Amino acid sequence: MPARRRRRAGIPAFRTTLTSTVAASGTAASGQQVTLTFGSSGKIQEFLVELGDAGEAGQALARIEDSQFKQAVQSAEASLASAQARLNVVFGGSTATELSAAQQSVASAQSQVASSQRNLDDLLLQPTPADIANAQQGILTAQNAIQNAVDAQTRARNDLDAAQDAFRTAEDELDDEHDDLRFAHDELEDAIDDCDPDPSVSVPSLPSQGRTASGVTVSAFAECDPISDAALTALDRAAGNYNAAVSSYNAAITALASKEAVLAEAESTIDGGNLERSIESAQLGLLEAQQRELETLLGPGAGEIEAARRSLESAQASLRSAEARLAELFEPAAPDVYLPLQAAVEQARANVEDARKDLDDTTIVAPFGGQISQIASEVGAQVSASAAVFILLDPELIRIDATVDQSDISDLAVGQAAEVSFDALADATYRATVMSIGLTPSTSQGIVSYDVALAVDTAGAADGAPLPAPGMTASVTITTSRVEAALVVSSQALQSRGQSQSVVVRTAAGDEVRPVTTGVTEGLLTQVLDGLEEGAEVLVGASSATTDATRTQQPAGGGGGRGGGGGFGGAP
Numbered sequence: 001m002p003a004r005r006r007r008r009a010g011i012p013a014f015r016t017t018l019t020s021t022v023a024a025s026g027t028a029a030s031g032q033q034v035t036l037t038f039g040s041s042g043k044i045q046e047f048l049v050e051l052g053d054a055g056e057a058g059q060a061l062a063r064i065e066d067s068q069f070k071q072a073v074q075s076a077e078a079s080l081a082s083a084q085a086r087l088n089v090v091f092g093g094s095t096a097t098e099l100s101a102a103q104q105s106v107a108s109a110q111s112q113v114a115s116s117q118r119n120l121d122d123l124l125l126q127p128t129p130a131d132i133a134n135a136q137q138g139i140l141t142a143q144n145a146i147q148n149a150v151d152a153q154t155r156a157r158n159d160l161d162a163a164q165d166a167f168r169t170a171e172d173e174l175d176d177e178h179d180d181l182r183f184a185h186d187e188l189e190d191a192i193d194d195c196d197p198d199p200s201v202s203v204p205s206l207p208s209q210g211r212t213a214s215g216v217t218v219s220a221f222a223e224c225d226p227i228s229d230a231a232l233t234a235l236d237r238a239a240g241n242y243n244a245a246v247s248s249y250n251a252a253i254t255a256l257a258s259k260e261a262v263l264a265e266a267e268s269t270i271d272g273g274n275l276e277r278s279i280e281s282a283q284l285g286l287l288e289a290q291q292r293e294l295e296t297l298l299g300p301g302a303g304e305i306e307a308a309r310r311s312l313e314s315a316q317a318s319l320r321s322a323e324a325r326l327a328e329l330f331e332p333a334a335p336d337v338y339l340p341l342q343a344a345v346e347q348a349r350a351n352v353e354d355a356r357k358d359l360d361d362t363t364i365v366a367p368f369g370g371q372i373s374q375i376a377s378e379v380g381a382q383v384s385a386s387a388a389v390f391i392l393l394d395p396e397l398i399r400i401d402a403t404v405d406q407s408d409i410s411d412l413a414v415g416q417a418a419e420v421s422f423d424a425l426a427d428a429t430y431r432a433t434v435m436s437i438g439l440t441p442s443t444s445q446g447i448v449s450y451d452v453a454l455a456v457d458t459a460g461a462a463d464g465a466p467l468p469a470p471g472m473t474a475s476v477t478i479t480t481s482r483v484e485a486a487l488v489v490s491s492q493a494l495q496s497r498g499q500s501q502s503v504v505v506r507t508a509a510g511d512e513v514r515p516v517t518t519g520v521t522e523g524l525l526t527q528v529l530d531g532l533e534e535g536a537e538v539l540v541g542a543s544s545a546t547t548d549a550t551r552t553q554q555p556a557g558g559g560g561g562r563g564g565g566g567g568f569g570g571a572p
Contacts, residue, residue: 010539011489011493011537011538013489013533013534013535013536014535015486015487015534016485016486017482017483017484017486018481018520018522018525018527019479020479020480020481020520020522021477021480022404022477024404024405024452025402025473025474026400026401026402026474027400027402027472027473028398028399028422028470028474029398029399029400029401029470030393030398030399030470031133031137031397031398031455032368032393032394032397033373033470034367034368035390035391036364037364037385037388038385039360039361039386040064040358040361040385041064041384042064042066042068043064043065043382044062044063044064044378044380044381044383044389045063045065045066046062046063047062048062049061049372051373051374052371052372052373054369054372055366055372056369058365059366060363060364060365061363061365061392062364062389062390063362063364064362069358069359072355072358073355073356073359075355080351080352083341083347083348084100084103084345084348087341087344099326102322102325102326103345105325105326106322107349109315109318109321109322112315113316113318116308116311116312117312119312120309123308124305129435132296132435133397133435134296134397135289135292135293135297136433137459139286139289139290139293140431140433140460141457142289142290143286144459146282146285146286148282149281150279152278153278156269156275157270159266160266160269160270162266163263163265163266163267166259166262167259167263169259170255170258173252173255173256174249174253177248177251180245181248181249182206184238184241184242184244184245185203185206185242187238187242188203188238188239188241191231191234191235191238191239192235194224194231194234195232199224199235200219201217201219201235202216202217203216204216210256212250213249214246215243216239216242218235218239364390367392370395371394372390372391373391373392373470375390376388376389376390377389393470396458397458398470399453399455400453400454400474400476402453402454402474402476403449403450404450405448405449406448412434412478413480414434414435414437416478416479417432417433418434419431419432420432420454420475420476422474422475423472423474423475424469424472424473425465425468428462428466432454432455432456432457433454434452434453434454435454436452436453437450437451437452437453438450438451438452438453454476456468481520486519488525488527488528489525489526489532490524490538491524491525491526492524492541493540493541500515501515501517501518502516503516503532503538504539505536505538514531514532516528516529516530517529517530
């Protein structure tokens with residue numbers, strides 16, 4: 001008896017979202033970190049911060065003993081005054097005040113020239129990676145602020161809808177309870193009328209809806225016609241029912257008042273305008289952040305550079321004028337007399353500046369706002385100039401230094417979004433953006449990889465989520481592409497011959513081979529760009545249109561499966 005042929009399985013082509021990702025591992029690092037040292041040698045006198053403290057830019061962090069440096073400044077200033085006095089002696093025609101003013105003008109002009117030159121040099125420099133990262137971080141923060149403001153508005157509107165529904169429900173319940181109270185009131189009056197003699201029961205009038213009701217009390221000595229003890233039982237029951245109705249009705253009044261207060265608060269939140277203003281403010285912040293990023297990337301304009309050049313030329317002209325004026329005051333003395341004295345004054349002035357700088361260097365000052373992550377010395381220790389004392393970093397500016405396999409590097413681009421998790425921070429994920437892609441390969445055990453840096457959006461982390469710390473091991477998933485509503489089939493259904501591809505489709509007339517054009521492949525799914533319509537039943541594992549199907553593998557979830565971030569929601 002011939003073997004029974006197995007019917008080949010088919011899976012309809014369907015639409016879903018395909019997401020391509022690249023997985024990488026790396027280490028967290030501070031996007032802004034510096035080692036701080038004293039500029040002078042000496043014994044540490046005091047620390048003004050402790051490990052883990054946060055500080056602001058310009059804040060003093062530590063000092064060494066400075067008495068000898070203060071004495072050095074005083075000695076240098078005295079030497080300058082003495083040298084200036086000797087120089088003034090040779091110029092009887094010029095007063096000391098005139099000479100001092102002229103020399104001060106020269107010094108001021110020299111300082112202005114130096115400042116203008118630095119400004120021009122800074123404008124001609126290209127933006128650094130740190131500048132670009134800061135600008136991009138500003139955009140991420142602004143985008144998160146907009147989303148938070150929009151979410152707050154959505155929540156407020158949802159709260160208002162819920163409060164309105166709850167208020168209407170409470171009104172309906174109050175109507176029902178008032179009807180029940182009216183019915184119980186009528187029953188109580190009927191029960192009193194059925195008693196003979198009339199019992200001493202005070203029945204309050206039925207309150208209008210919304211006004212609280214009062215209960216009744218049946219006297220323990222109340223009597224009805226002895227022939228009809230049931231009348232007394234009915235009276236007790238009617239009084240009990242009425243008191244229960246009073247309790248339920250009064251509770252409904254209280255509930256309505258509560259719902260009304262919640263509704264008023266929700267309406268106030270919506271009508272106050274603060275939600276719209278928050279969104280507008282956040283949108284304005286995003287525009288400003290985008291403008292700062294554009295200015296950072298483009299650098300200064302030609303007009304700004306030309307203005308800096310003119311400023312430098314003006315400062316140089318002022319210096320020449322000041323030097324000429326000083327030279328005029330020196331003319332009465334012979335050059336071989338005043339030049340050595342003038343050189344001595346200049347040297348003494350330089351000594352004063354050096355002494356003042358040494359005094360300033362006895363204090364470590366924070367160059368930017370950040371957190372003390374390491375203290376490498378202690379009070380009373382002798383330290384040399386340039387010896388590391390602190391490490392200061394910005395805990396909110398975190399980057400990931402990751403390595404990506406050579407097979408994936410071509411799919412990456414600056415600006416792509418990513419998700420980051422850390423081994424040390426369970427159940428916490430963070431958004432990140434590809435900041436730079438290295439072009440120099442690294443080879444380890446025959447595996448070639450490239451360095452990729454990502455900026456972590458710490459401002460967008462969930463409330464209460466801890467900040468990643470430098471050195472933490474990170475797992476990174478970078479989204480390289482995302483195709484919405486892609487028409488997909490099982491990758492196992494594709495047949496390749498050379499550069500062409502086809503699938504076998506089951507039709508009413510029989511199985512047929514159709515050539516197709518494919519796009520993105522992700523996990524068990526492949527996008528079909530042309531040659532196939534949605535819902536067509538595609539055979540999986542068929543070698544041709546006339547051969548039996550091999551084993552069919554249907555992805556879980558109605559056509560979905562696993563892969564590097566690929567997902568699908570099932571065939572329609």
